[in-house]
Amino acid sequence: xxxxxxxxxxxxxxxxxxxxxxxxxxxxxxxxxxxxxxxxxxxxxxxxxxxxxxxxxxxxxxxxxxxxxxxxxxxxxxxxxxxxxxxxxxxxxxxxxxxxxxxxxxxxxxxxxxxxxxxxxxxxxxxxxxxxxxxxxxxxxxxxxxxxxxxxxxxxxxxxxxxxxxxxxxxxxxxxxxxxxxxxxxxxxxxxxxxxxxxxxxxxxxxxxxxxxxxxxxxxxxxxxxxxxxxxxxxxxxxxxxxxxxxxxxxxxxxxxxxxxxxxxxxxxxxxxxxxxxxxxxxxxxxxxxxxxxxxxxxxxxxxxxxxxxxxxxxxxxxxxxxxxxxxxxxxxxxxxxxxxxxxxxxxxxxxxxxxxxxxxxxxxxxxxxxxxxxxxxxxxxxxxxxxxxxxxxxxxxxxxxxxxxx
Amino acid sequence: xxxxxxxxxxxxxxxxxxxxxxxxxxxxxxxxxxxxxxxxxxxxxxxxxxxxxxxxxxxxxxxxxxxxxxxxxxxxxxxxxxxxxxxxxxxxxxxxxxxxxxxxxxxxxxxxxxxxxxxxxxxxxxxxxxxxxxxxxxxxxxxxxxxxxxxxxxxxxxxxxxxxxxxxxxxxxxxxxxxxxxxxxxxxxxxxxxxxxxxxxxxxxxxxxxxxxxxxxxxxxxxxxxxxxxxxxxxxxxxxxxxxxxxxxxxxxxxxxxxxxxxxxx
Numbered sequence: 065x066x067x068x069x070x071x072x073x074x075x076x077x078x079x080x081x082x083x084x085x086x087x088x089x090x091x092x093x094x095x096x097x098x099x100x101x102x103x104x105x106x107x108x109x110x111x112x113x114x115x116x117x118x119x120x121x122x123x124x125x126x127x128x129x130x131x132x133x134x135x136x137x138x139x140x141x142x143x144x145x146x147x148x149x150x151x152x153x154x155x156x157x158x159x160x161x162x163x164x165x166x167x168x169x170x171x172x173x174x175x176x177x178x179x180x181x182x183x184x185x186x187x188x189x190x191x192x193x194x195x196x197x198x199x200x201x202x203x204x205x206x207x208x209x210x211x212x213x214x215x216x217x218x219x220x221x222x223x224x225x226x227x228x229x230x231x232x233x234x235x236x237x238x239x240x241x242x243x244x245x246x247x248x249x250x251x252x253x254x255x256x257x258x259x260x261x262x263x264x265x266x267x268x269x270x271x272x273x274x275x276x277x278x279x280x281x282x283x284x285x286x287x288x289x290x291x292x293x294x295x296x297x298x299x300x301x302x303x304x305x306x307x308x309x310x311x312x313x314x315x316x317x318x319x320x321x322x323x324x325x326x327x328x329x330x331x332x333x334x335x336x337x338x339x340x341x342x343x344x345x346x347x348x349x350x351x352x353x354x355x356x357x358x359x360x361x362x363x364x365x366x367x368x369x370x371x372x373x374x375x376x377x378x379x380x381x382x383x384x385x386x387x388x389x390x391x392x393x394x395x396x397x398x399x400x401x402x403x404x405x406x407x408x409x410x411x412x413x414x415x416x417x418x419x420x421x422x423x424x425x426x427x428x429x430x431x432x433x434x435x436x437x438x439x440x441x442x443x444x445x446x447x448x449x450x451x452x453x454x455x456x457x458x459x460x461x462x463x464x465x466x467x468x469x470x471x
Numbered sequence: 472x473x474x475x476x477x478x479x480x481x482x483x484x485x486x487x488x489x490x491x492x493x494x495x496x497x498x499x500x501x502x503x504x505x506x507x508x509x510x511x512x513x514x515x516x517x518x519x520x521x522x523x524x525x526x527x528x529x530x531x532x533x534x535x536x537x538x539x540x541x542x543x544x545x546x547x548x549x550x551x552x553x554x555x556x557x558x559x560x561x562x563x564x565x566x567x568x569x570x571x572x573x574x575x576x577x578x579x580x581x582x583x584x585x586x587x588x589x590x591x592x593x594x595x596x597x598x599x600x601x602x603x604x605x606x607x608x609x610x611x612x613x614x615x616x617x618x619x620x621x622x623x624x625x626x627x628x629x630x631x632x633x634x635x636x637x638x639x640x641x642x643x644x645x646x647x648x649x650x651x652x653x654x655x656x657x658x659x660x661x662x663x664x665x666x667x668x669x670x671x672x673x674x675x676x677x678x679x680x681x682x683x684x685x686x687x688x689x690x691x692x693x694x695x696x697x698x699x700x701x702x703x704x705x706x707x708x709x710x711x712x713x714x715x716x717x718x719x720x721x722x723x724x725x726x727x728x729x730x731x732x733x734x735x736x737x
Contacts, residue, residue, distance in 0.1 A: 096494045097476045105490045106632045108639040254624055260573045264499070279575065281624070295621060 075187035076120030079425045079432055079452065079465075083114045083216065091216045099210030100261040106460065113465035116215055117425075117434055117450030124225065124469045126192065127438050128445045131183050133355040135440040138197060139176045142336040144351050146174055149336075157345050157412035162312045165321040169333055173321075178239035178301075178329035180232050182437045185359070186458065187423040194359035195435070195458075200308045200330060200338035203258070204437055204464065205229040206265050208449035212466035222468035226447025228439040229262075233269040235441040236303065240327045244274025246300040249292055251280055259305055266303065275300075282306050283316065287323040301327035308335045309382040340381045341365075341412045366414040368407050371400045376416045378403060389457055391419060426454070433458060436467060472594040475499075481594035482568050487643065488605040491567050491635060496587055499574045509588030510550070512596050519554035522547070526678045531649060533563030533604035539646035543606035546652040546661060549582075550589035555651065556608040557593045565603035569633055570610050575623040580616035583625070604645070607634065609661070611653055628660040637671030647674045650686065655679050662691040 083091060095101040095112050104111050119127075148154045149167035156163045182202035184195045209229035212219075242248065250266055252259040260279070267277040278294055280302075286293040292302050302325060311317030312335060324332055336342060343363045346353050366378055374392040383389060390399065406413045426432030435458040438448040453462040472478045479497035483489045510518070523531065535541055543564055545552050556566030568590070574583045613627050648668060650657060655677070657665060665688045669675050676683040 093476065093480070096479075097498055100498065102494050102498055104494065107634075107636050110490060254573070254626075260495075260499075279623070284624070 073191040074189060075192055075423060076123045077187050077423070077425065077434065077436075078118045079115040079434070080118065080217065081115070087216050088114045091214060094214040094216075095207075095211060099214055100206045100265055101210075101464070102261040103258045109461055109463065111463055112211075113450070113452045113463035115432075115452060116212075116217075116466045116468055117436065117452065118222070118468050118470050119436070121223075121469055121471055123187075123192070124223075127185055127436060127448070130185070130192070130194075130355060130359060131438045131440050131445050132443060134183055134194070134197065134359070135179075135181055135443055137353055137355050138181060138199060138337045139179065141342060141346060141351060141353060141356075142333050143174055145336045145342065145345060145349070146333060148349055154349070157341055158339070159313075159410050159413070165312055165318065166332075166335060169321055170324050172326045172328075173324040173331045174333035175326070175328075175331050178236045178327075178442070179334070180235075180330060180439065180441045182439050184458075185436045185438060186420065187425070187434060187436075188420045189423060190420070192359065193361055193420045194356070195361075196340060197337055198437075200334045201305045202437075202439065203262065203305075204449055205232065205439070206262055207464040208437070208439065208447050209265070211449060211464065212468065215466050215468075219468060222470050224447075225449075225467050225469065226439075226445070228441075228447035229265055230269055231444075231446035232439070232441045233266060233273070235444075235446075236301065236329055237270075237273050237275070239442065240301045240329075242273070242275055242300055246275045247294075247297070248275055248277050249280040249285060249294055249299045249302040250277050250305065251282055251285070251302050252305040254279060254281055262305060277303075282311060282320060287319045287325060289323065291327065292325045301329070303329050307382075308332050308338065338382065339412070340379055340383070340415050340417075344415060345412075361418040361420050363415055363417045365412075366403070366407065366416040368404060370416050371395070371404060374416065375419065377419050379415050379417055381413050381415060389459060391456075392416070422456075422458070425452075430454065435462070472591045478591055478594045481597055482566065482590060484565055484597070484599045486565050486599060486601075486603055488565050488567050488603070488635070491569065491605070491607075491633070493569050493571050493633065495571045495573060496568070496583060496590065509585050509592065512592040515550060515554035515589055515593060516558060516596070518551065519558040522551060522555055523558060526649075526651060527681060527683050530683050531559070531562060531678055533600075535647060537646070539644050540604040540640075541647045541649060542604050542640060542645050543649045543651060544609065544661065544665070545606055546609045546611045546650065546658065548611050548653060550585045551653075552608045552610055553586060553589040553593060556606055557597060559606045560597055560599050560603075563600050563603055564606035565599045566597070567605045567607050569607050569629060570613075571629065571633065572610070572613060572625050572627040575625055578622040579625045580622050581610070581612055581625050581627075582616075583610075586610060604643075605635070611658070614658075629664070630660070631664050631667060634664050637668045637673060640668065640673060641671060645673060647676055649676050649678045649683065651678065657686065657688055659691045662688050666690055 092112050096104055180202055182198040185192045186195055205228055209227045212224045248270060250263045252263055263279050270277040280294055292299045311320045343356060343360060344365050376392055378390055378392050380388045403414060422433035424431045425434055431454055433453055435451045436448050439446045448467050450465040450467045451458050451462040452465050455461055475497040479494055483492035533541055543559060545555050547555055560566055572581055572583055609629055665675050669688050675686045675688050677686050
């Protein structure tokens with residue numbers, strides 16, 4: 065299959081035809097049982113797409129190049145924001161308790177050795193645009209590491225983008241110097257089977273290195289000066305999938321900031337960039353972010369007056385799966401009131417961002433908009449996956465698809 | 472049936488509600504051969520028959536006299552829920568397993584082994600009619616269990632996105648929902664779903680008396696709040712479900728960080 069010729073700056077990408085219902089049924093089962101996609105249905109929609117996303121080679125190259133630049137820039141931004149946050153003269157841009165926790169983080173919380181980030185790119189009429197980085201607990205690794213292998217249609221001549229789960233685990237092993245016999249905690253919300261499906265994959269991948277992985281929650285471990293202890297024994301490292309902002313805002317999350325362990329991937333310093341407010345803070349503090357500025361739509365502080373009328377989007381600063389993103393003009397009175405209260409009594413919880421028009425990869429009667437999540441660990445691009453939707457925004461209603469690179 | 476995927480396929484079936492079946496119990500460490508103490512299929516079904524006899528049995532059908540569909544939510548304890556679900560298949564319902572707790576290898580707080588055994592035992596006996604109505608199966612013990620040192624906290628809650636929307640049910644001509652619960656109350660997490668359905672005009676019925684009575688499902692805490700899911704999962708809700716800790720720490724002197732986010736936020 066060849067892609068439509070890219071015209072000007074329009075990205076070269078397309079979707080395959082739908083799988084037939086019978087083929088899709090088998091693929092869905094494979095995704096559940098071989099790809100560990102246990103949250104396969106959300107409300108009335110499948111969370112698994114019946115199409116694959118195809119990218120032109122030069123577009124994938126652009127995304128790889130942008131991702132490595134954004135990764136480096138993001139690490140630098142986190143360091144710089146932390147330095148400035150520790151300075152008493154820097155204006156606070158989070159609620160007080162969260163701000164105090166973040167600025168009190170010790171140096172190991174900015175450790176860049178075993179970082180994993182996922183950058184979400186969208187094809188638009190004006191080229192690729194970035195909606196966010198998931199720098200705290202990037203999910204989707206099961207899908208990104210398996211869907212391309214399980215895709216039931218011929219893929220001869222198509223290139224896969226990588227196996228990010230395997231590459232991430234290999235990177236962690238090397239970065240933390242873990243050896244066979246090491247014990248690693250997988251810190252997650254155990255009530256959440258979406259989390260556990262990823263933990264199960266990591267457990268298997270770590271076992272390939274002779275490393276024992278133990279599922280733990282933030283409250284089931286002891287944080288001591290010499291690291292994380294589980295059942296009275298020290299862990300050699302911990303991989304965190306419990307969102308840092310839940311710890312940041314919860315009263316009982318304090319010890320994770322006060323006694324931040326070494327060998328934690330990702331460290332909580334990631335919250336500086338997970339916070340969607342950070343481009344606003346960077347602009348105010350004079351921190352240069354050229355690659356971010358190139359790809360991120362214009363972003364600014366959301367003000368009360370904006371709620372009256374604006375063509376832009378309102379985004380919560382710690383949203384993760386596209387929940388609560390809305391065009392300001394489409395917000396109902398109740399939602400506006402809720403946001404207004406946040407703006408009056410909170411600080412730095414919302415941004416206003418210029419809306420971009422996602423390229424329609426479908427038809428007028430069946431529009432399809434896409435997003436490509438590109439993973440980066442240790443400065444290297446390790447793979448990606450697609451999300452497809454018929455809605456205006458790629459949010460939690462989107463379906464997951466494999467990404468293939470074609471000539 | 473010892474193969475998780477085959478068992479899942481048997482329970483999910485091939486009908487309009489198949490896709491809602493949760494794979495968590497089937498795709499985890501599915502191993503009914505390793506469990507013991509479970510009941511045979513016949514014993515499970517006999518117990519389920521006795522249980523169903525306590526309800527307004529003649530009303531418990533997938534279609535009402537007006538031709539509209541009835542759905543059921545079965546929130547009974549563990550394998551009882553599974554067995555009642557299998558029995559409801561004889562009444563035109565399709566059992567939809569919505570149990571979402573993991574089956575860790577060591578010391579779980581909620582023991583799912585008998586549920587897995589029941590799923591395996593009953594899978595070959597399932598006979599779902601054409602054009603069924605869904606009967607959603609939950610485990611009423613999902614938030615129970617002795618939380619203690621060294622145990623794996625696999626408690627779970629159910630969410631609105633686990634179920635079809637009210638609009639989807641109404642498009643299938645659903646007008647009524649029977650709630651079979653033991654104890655006979657609507658759990659907080661389930662209320663988030665039932666209240667949405669009730670708001671859309673679906674009658675929520677308690678069939679535990681001689682004739683079904685209409686329930687008024689009150690809005691639970693955090694109803695329709697955008698962050699309900701995050702808040703509930705992180706245990707930050709004022710009447711928290713608990714910390715959802717994985718391995719509960721062995722309490723040692725100086726250990727000061729156990730127990731979860733109870734009571735937390737705000």
